[in-house]
Amino acid sequence: MTPLATKQHILDAAGYVYNIDREVYFNRSAKKIFSVNFIEDHDGAELERSIRENSDAREWRFFFNEPPPESVKQQVASSLG
């Protein structure tokens, strides 16, 4: 399993920042949100793959272990501004 420090480095390098209130990493230009649970449970290669995945950059994409319901998506997205 990839150490968390390495994953942190992967996220930092890709321009992701941490939101302490929702416990997620996000990148506004990529429109992607990774939950801490997802990051912990997936290895570095998978995380990098998810970061590289094409995004239409119009709506937030959520990388959670469990697909979040609409209400959670709205709360998380609105708290990120």
Next chain:
Amino acid sequence: MAEAKRTVEDRLREEYFQLLPEIRRVAGQLESQINYHLLPVANALEEYEQLIVKSRIKECESAVDALRRRQEGASFDDDLTPSYTLVNLNDLAGLRILVFPRKRILEVDRALRIPQFTNPPLGSRASLNPSLCNNDLRKSSPR
């Protein structure tokens, strides 16, 4: 006029205040039990030594926030409102034991290493183990 929809947080706040008398009871009972078991240590203290037992109760907003942070994305799903409950938290009531000087810590630790406080919270052995607080609360939960 349409009634404003209650949020998960609203319902949890209501639950908190329903639970509060029981949380207080558990904290008080736990504090008394700990004080009782620490009596031999307290009686042997020198004049300059201190042994303080303090109970604490989690604040309403801290409890709601702690439960929220357990969810992925630290957010409640509004459609799952009934499934969230504060009795899933295991630190609604807690105890802090302060001792001076440090060398007394071992005595305190020994005095509290009794099955009542060290057994895991399983089955019907619902005694006053600190980690049993939520079992106590679960039994008396209004739901």
